[in-house]
Amino acid sequence: MTTIDKNMALTGQPPKALAPKQRLATLIGFSGLIILLLASFGIQFPNKGLWLTLSLLAIFAGVTWFTVLSYQQKSKGIKNDGVWFKSVSSMGFWGWMAGIAITGFYIVLYFFPQYLGLVKEGANTGVIALFDPLSRLLSGNPASQWFVYGTLYTVAILAFGIKFIWKYRHNRYEIIRTISVMFFQAAFAFIIPEIMARLNGSLPYYDLKNIWPLNYYNFERYRINGFISSGDIGLALLIFGILSVFVISPILTYRYGKRWYCSWVCGCGGLAETAGDAFRHLSDKTVKAWKIERWVVHSVVVFVTLMTTAVIYSYLGNDTSKYWLTKSSFLIGVASLLTLVFAWAMVFKRKQLQKDARYGAIGYFVVIMVLISMHVFSGEGNIFLFKSETLRKSYGFLIGSIFSGVIGTGFYPIFGNRVWCRFGCPMAAILGFQQRLFSKFRITTNGGQCISCGNCSTYCEMGIDVRAYAQKGENIVRSSCVGCGICSAVCPRGVLKLENGPLKGRIEAKQVLLGNDVDLMELVNPK
Ligand code: SF4
Ligand code: SF4
Numbered sequence: 001m002t003t004i005d006k007n008m009a010l011t012g013q014p015p016k017a018l019a020p021k022q023r024l025a026t027l028i029g030f031s032g033l034i035i036l037l038l039a040s041f042g043i044q045f046p047n048k049g050l051w052l053t054l055s056l057l058a059i060f061a062g063v064t065w066f067t068v069l070s071y072q073q074k075s076k077g078i079k080n081d082g083v084w085f086k087s088v089s090s091m092g093f094w095g096w097m098a099g100i101a102i103t104g105f106y107i108v109l110y111f112f113p114q115y116l117g118l119v120k121e122g123a124n125t126g127v128i129a130l131f132d133p134l135s136r137l138l139s140g141n142p143a144s145q146w147f148v149y150g151t152l153y154t155v156a157i158l159a160f161g162i163k164f165i166w167k168y169r170h171n172r173y174e175i176i177r178t179i180s181v182m183f184f185q186a187a188f189a190f191i192i193p194e195i196m197a198r199l200n201g202s203l204p205y206y207d208l209k210n211i212w213p214l215n216y217y218n219f220e221r222y223r224i225n226g227f228i229s230s231g232d233i234g235l236a237l238l239i240f241g242i243l244s245v246f247v248i249s250p251i252l253t254y255r256y257g258k259r260w261y262c263s264w265v266c267g268c269g270g271l272a273e274t275a276g277d278a279f280r281h282l283s284d285k286t287v288k289a290w291k292i293e294r295w296v297v298h299s300v301v302v303f304v305t306l307m308t309t310a311v312i313y314s315y316l317g318n319d320t321s322k323y324w325l326t327k328s329s330f331l332i333g334v335a336s337l338l339t340l341v342f343a344w345a346m347v348f349k350r351k352q353l354q355k356d357a358r359y360g361a362i363g364y365f366v367v368i369m370v371l372i373s374m375h376v377f378s379g380e381g382n383i384f385l386f387k388s389e390t391l392r393k394s395y396g397f398l399i400g401s402i403f404s405g406v407i408g409t410g411f412y413p414i415f416g417n418r419v420w421c422r423f424g425c426p427m428a429a430i431l432g433f434q435q436r437l438f439s440k441f442r443i444t445t446n447g448g449q450c451i452s453c454g455n456c457s458t459y460c461e462m463g464i465d466v467r468a469y470a471q472k473g474e475n476i477v478r479s480s481c482v483g484c485g486i487c488s489a490v491c492p493r494g495v496l497k498l499e500n501g502p503l504k505g506r507i508e509a510k511q512v513l514l515g516n517d518v519d520l521m522e523l524v525n526p527k
Contacts, residue, residue: 021065022066022069025066025069028058029058029059030062032055032058032060033059035051036055036127036130039051040115040116041127042126044127049133051130051132052131053325056155056197059155059159060155063159063160063163064159064161068471069128069164071166071167078167078170078489079167083281084281088396089278089282091414093340095414096414099413099414102412103406103410109145109149110401110406116148117129118144124143128144131147134147135147138195138200139194139195141197141233142399147194150190151190153190153526154277156271156274157185157267157274158182160274160277161182161274164178164285165179168489171489173488174485175431177484178274181265181267181270184264184270186411188208189207189210193207196233200230202226204227206237206241209266211241211245211428212308212428213308214266216307218241219311221315224238235338249261253435254438254439255438255484255500257435257440257483258431258435259441262421262442262482262483262484266427268404268408268420268421269421272461273417275412276409276417279412279413279417280418280459280486281459281461283417284416284463285457289463290463293463295421296423297432299363300399300424301363302363302366303395303426303498304426309331324360338367339368399424403423404420404424404425405421407419408424418462421482422462428482432478432479432480433479435479436507440500440506441477441498441499442476442499442506443466443475443481443499444499445473445474445475446495447473448473449494449495450471450493451493453473453492454467455492456490456491458488460487462481462482464480470491475507
């Protein structure tokens with residue numbers, strides 16, 4: 001009896017099933033997860049430290065062994081074999097199942113931590129209790145849901161980071177970049193804050209690599225009080241927090257583009273690049289998605305700026321003898337800073353802004369109007385009828401929890417791995433604004449070499465149609481580009497190169513007629 005082969009690929013058959021050893025590696029990895037699951041359902045493990053170690057080691061060993069089995073027999077080079085055939089990476093049944101499971105985990109984590117075993121007054125139970133020994137070892141405190149999350153997050157970045165390095169081992173940029181995100185996650189986000197908590201109990205938890213507006217809560221009253229009451233180290237951290245917004249970040253973005261943060265340092269980017277690598281091709285490349293992206297992400301920037309201004313405003317006073325910074329001078333300062341940035345962009349960078357200028361102008365107008373209104377209409381801590389606390393809570397709920405966690409990570413298998421970075425992250429938006437207007441970074445294209453294979457566009461996690469630029473030989477200077485370098489890594493012709501160079505001539509749109517720009521039928525059939 002003959003069978004019909006429906007596959008029309010010229011490049012060989014898609015992988016049919018996992019090899020026996022790969023199945024074993026998968027089983028080992030899942031056995032680690034099952035230990036955590038059993039603990040969540042209330043199973044008591046006698047020696048918690050031992051079982052936690054076993055669980056984390058099993059997850060780590062399962063992923064790394066699977067990686068070795070997947071790539072060791074193959075020559076160096078990109079191996080994205082069968083991504084559109086596998087159910088989990090092509091929005092198939094397993095993709096949806098994975099999405100639902102991760103989303104469910106985030107909902108419980110953010111809104112129902114008691115089901116993970118968090119007990120406010122008393123000893124933890126469930127899976128959080130399983131992490132108590134590790135937490136006590138590092139900070140001296142019992143675990144919280146955030147410690148459990150931080151540990152799993154770090155393990156995921158380390159294990160899948162090894163997978164990523166192995167997969168892209170032909171590319172030096174990818175190897176160094178991945179080692180960097182693994183280091184920053186393990187040291188700056190996980191170990192150092194825990195040890196700081198052990199050394200100085202009154203110091204607020206501070207992930208040193210999280211910069212405002214990503215850590216939108218950094219300048220809240222309780223944190224400011226915590227920093228100030230913790231002596232020199234607290235004050236140093238507070239100053240570092242301010243410097244990182246106004247000095248460190250602008251300088252690095254000017255020199256290297258936003259990639260220094262989004263692809264080399266940031267934890268969200270780190271998880272997206274490593275654990276989310278298998279889903280990068282799912283990003284939406286349509287012009288419509290690009291438009292939505294600009295509107296949503298810039299609205300989030302306006303929201304976070306308003307919210308932070310309102311929070312700081314609410315705890316300042318009006319008495320000049322008591323406060324060196326009063327409510328009015330603070331508002332004037334914020335309004336002047338925004339005016340300066342806006343005026344600079346409009347006067348010197350108007351040409352480069354194009355459509356974005358309008359969006360910037362609207363956003364800016366909203367911020368200024370609300371600021372002025374705040375000053376005129378607000379009472380102590382109020383903005384119109386809202387308390388600054390209400391604004392902060394709404395932001396924390398809508399953006400901090402729902403967008404960054406539930407949608408941003410839970411929807412990896414559906415919308416791709418950078419949904420949050422692309423549509424929701426205010427930090428990425430601000431860095432992107434600078435990257436577009438005032439940075440040396442660009443991706444150069446050697447258009448004559450391009451064979452229009454489309455690999456670059458397919459694997460661009462930010463949904464940039466890289467090929468369209470390559471075909472025109474035009475530099476890619478896009479706000480959203482996180483400089484991951486994957487477009488360059490997957491290009492078979494060496495067309496794309498990530499470079500830092502002089503500002504002059506960086507944005508040079510080639511006048512090529514594209515289908516997007518004009519309705520050709522209107523020209524063909526003049527009325
Ligand atoms: S254009 Fe290239 S470097 Fe930029 S985000 Fe897309 S794949 Fe990464
Ligand atoms: S991957 Fe390289 S050759 Fe293929 S379309 Fe992109 S730039 Fe052109």
